[in-house]
Amino acid sequence: MEQISVFDIFKIGVGPSSSHTMGPWKAAQLFLEEIDFLDLNQLEVHLYGSLAKTGKGHGTDIAVQLGLMGYDPKTIPVEEIDTAIEDIKVNQALFVGERIRIPFNPNEQIVFHFDKTLEAHPNALTLKAIHQSGKLVEQTYYSVGGGFITTDDTQESETRVDIKFPVQWGEELLKWCEQEDVSIHELLWINEQAWRPKEEIYLKLDEIWETMKQCVFRGCNRKGILPGGLNVKRRAFEMNSQLSEGKVFDHVDDWVDYIKSLQVGFSETLKWVSCFALAVNEENASFGRVVTAPTNGASGVIPAVLMYYALFSEEASQEGIRNFIMTAGEVGSIFKKGSTISAAMGGCQAEIGVSSAMAAAGLTECLGGNPQQALMAAEIAMEHHLGMTCDPIGGLVQIPCIERNTMGAIKAITACQIALNSDPKSALVSLDDVIKSMWETAVDMNTKYKETSEGGLASQISVIVPEC
Template structure:
């Protein structure tokens, strides 16, 4: 059984897309490591990169070419300074060379060495092949598949589950919601505590706490940055950043009376909490994250970059509206539950929009947030899964149709809608008896995957259907 850590579901990386940016970036890093293991790295004379399917059709809008160049240059998406991204790419373009692995300068012209193919490879919509010509003239190539959420595999089964030959075994291996509830009943404990026991089989408690803090720190910083950055997003759509204006209007005279993300959070706690203000704040948090994501900022895949705003927005809602005394333990509890629900969707269906449409991204993130919020609000494990089911049920069939291949329209607003739906789903589950539920979580996961397979390919992150063809770049 595949064992997925919370920190696999919640990865720190660079926007705008986990499958189209972070995945190819990680694939490039992986290829370099494999070349070194085979003692071929020093023999490489020339590099070509071939991008297929959805990666190709929306590659420029998702900065796939940037990700490839950065990955081949040895930059790490977790550590690279944001300001270095454009500088590195510009140097490659102007000098027509790439510092391969950060160690060797090789000739490289992005326009001729990165090849975009409309062809879809057999195993997954997001295929990428790295090809090296050695000094001997022999060519060596490896093909990878970016399957969503920054996960990269060599050969992916058609149902978008990761195929692994050897993997760690959790003390409580979980394939679906039914198994998760069984463990909670047998252990007489919550979902978050089952997740913690599994995580402790991978890392010490101090390591887990450190990783959690880094994830939350990145989420909070991302919201803070988005709420304090004006202007228009890059890419040609001229999308106006809205989080800044919403944040400023809601805070009024208190705007910028703080000097850190933590002080900002506490300032928000002292604002008015009428229903309309709550709606605006939740939308503001979600918009902020995805505006940062759209501008190649650092975000946390949750479970993807395109849906990165839902979970932090709902968690911030809990911190600034529901519980002013909430602390690190509450944040960790929320992230544990969210990560576990996301892994259930990944194992039973997909978190790749190229395979399942936007239901696989915003739908899954909304389900993750709904379940996590439900546990923090005192819900039982059964109510947690009920909330996750409700959230996904009302995203079934959601298409992925980004205008111009950019993760902006309709992607950014969809995060705010997913966050609001998550909160509503949590409240519905808390006011219900799970025994009366007609649709279990596992059934909605199964239905989501069936819907994905029935969905026309043009609605799966290709920019060949829906708003992507209904609205032209020239209209914007």
Template sequence: MESISVFEIIKVGIGPSSSHTMGPWNAAAAFIRIIKRERGSVQQVKEVFLEFFGSLAKTGIGHGTDIAGILGLSGEDFKTIDTAQIDGKVQKIKDSGKMIFAGEKEIPFIYGHHLKLNMEETLEYHPNGMIFRAVFEDGSEDLVQDFYSVGGGFIQSREKKSIQKFSVRTLYPCHHGADIQRYCSELNIHHVSDLVLVNEESWRSKEETKAQALSIWQQIKECVYKGVNKEGVLPGGLNVSRRAAGLNRRLLGGKTYSGIDEWFERVMDAKVKSFTNVSNWISCFALAVNEENASFGRIVTAPTNGASGVIPAVLMYSQAFTEAVGEENIIRFILVAGEIGTLFKKNATISAAMGGCQAEIGVSSAMAAAGLTEILGGTPGQVLMAAEIAMEHHLGLTCDPIRGLVQIPCIERNSMGAIKAITAANIAMQSDPSKARVSLDAVIQSMWETAQGMNERFKETSEGGLAIAVNVPEC
């Protein structure tokens, strides 16, 4: 089994969906690379066609799948694009009927002709399927490539060689929770993060790993800060009002600030640290991130965009309201949370189109619970136990976004996932893991079995649950 870096699970992304926005965007970039590999350049490309199938098509408009496809084919990078310019760039292509393919050659591009959402057909390999086709000036055979967005921005194709990266095997491969427990015991390692740090050397030095974790923390703070300072209504037509800014204002009691650091000092200096007050701050952190995500903001995918508020909320909570503060604890939290995410990616799924929302909010809650337990001083057994408890109580959670928008019930679910993660960590810290009747590996297996038995309507199609129970006019 291939090893996965924690920074493939926790990474900088763009809203509103990792599987429906980032995945197609990554696929478009991969298609461009294939053309350049096969033809040397894109100068012979006459036209490009893109068709989305299954879940990608059914919730494509609400998730910005079409926008991702257009911008990806234009050569834009979601890690660096000015998010404020997205609407304008897409509208210009639609109005002109032309695209600068790969940022290098102008070609015709008619929305609805060159890009289609096929809601009637699902490709066999995965519910999140798409097919790209390039037509060439010299009349040579079209280049056709299928891609599948499998969650968290990851993509696959039937011809794995077309996108497969160099496989990495870590020094102490941890593909199951039992592997983590065994290596920690055999090597006399008392902190899971120490084991993860060693394994991450397969990709980069320890110093680089720590720096990247702190960079993630900075991105988290910036995202939350943006979210708590924006008022208004989220795009998409549901008329969902932003709540984080108002909640932030009320919790601070009118205190002012002039930047991220000063704002966070105000949060930490809050005089009232009752359970209710702290709980409100946790919700505020999560809401802020997911409101940014819902409006094509830059967020930290962890492990997906729909669940991107859980880990930031719990990590912010740890730094504002516990004794486990400081850069060393931030690094440990992120390393352990990411490692737990790899277990779900390898043994189950982090795609809501495959497993429902248990694969997103459930996994992120398990990750956050493990990370928090680590920095609270938990043993490896307690870290794994916390992750198990958090997932156990998300089993069967459906993905039923109204109108395909990552807003209702997605935004509030991140607050709930964060609270469950903290509760799971607290329970684990007061428990003896040797007496636990359910292991993390068992709950991951149960999650996968639940996913396979779940009705397709509840897997990010907007054809079941709240998506049809709530009567909302067409957006």
């Protein structure tokens, strides 16, 4: 059984895509461990399948170069990205692993194989290092969604541990919760301690929440046009200004306190939740710092629903926020084990659908729902995303992606409310049924709807995205 920690599902990094940016970035970082730096002569990058078709729009080439330079997506100052890439272009040289500068022409040494897809996975890249001694080191990596990387020989390399309550399907999760008489997050607190001590878990959960909150705040305070050539205007700024009646805040916590002090009705709540999601995904589209949740394209859903919980719920607490993330993470990992969180494998149901299901379960537990109701909420949220295709215009994670996060967030809140007011015993469809249906739909889905930008909206609107 695959072992997935909540911190494999939630990763702090850089937009715009977990599978097309974070995964290839991680592959390049891993490849550095294979290189003999003293003898290195040349590097080559080969992108296949969806990584070739939408790689430009998703910044795959940029991510691989940053990874080869030794930058980490969690810590890189995002404002340095443009300069670092420009430096390679101007000097035709790459400072590999911050150790050795070698000649590198991105136009020649990064090859987009538009007509070739490797059999093992639609998101594949091969990295080659040619040494002066003639030695060739070559490795193919598959970016299988959510920033996870595999090779032909290895699965994701998280250290294997003895988890007390192993879970593959929702049914097992419910069985453990019932047997131990605990909630989902209580069970998760026990399982997570197989990887790290409790104090570290607290710190990491709080870091995730803080990063999400800062991302929402940054997105609400930036105006202008998103990069990439589609000329998409940022909208969170104006929405936030209108909702905040033009007030300006220097610090995120002052802004949060202000929103909490407002008397918000139904339509304002909808606007705020939409504004939060737009803000995150506008940041994601512009190489901003985001939390993969479970992907970058869908990284606005969970922060928007968490903000809804933290700002508009009477029950909200720091503990509740941590438990929300735990429960949502476990639901995400069940989807990954039973189906996929890769849009190149399953379309947008695997991104927005899964994030909506995760958020629905997290919110339900925090608002007092039992484990059955939490999984019922996850099932409802996914049920109404089944079959959703991935068709980003121009290969950019902007249209329909940014607005789609608002829809995923609102559906999660609705699913939570339905579940909280239902008896799960009377539900005809279980979470496991919907996960299996999602996978069957993914298998049957035409390739042009799986992050290739060859079908759907992407084929209706013809844009020429400039080379950058």
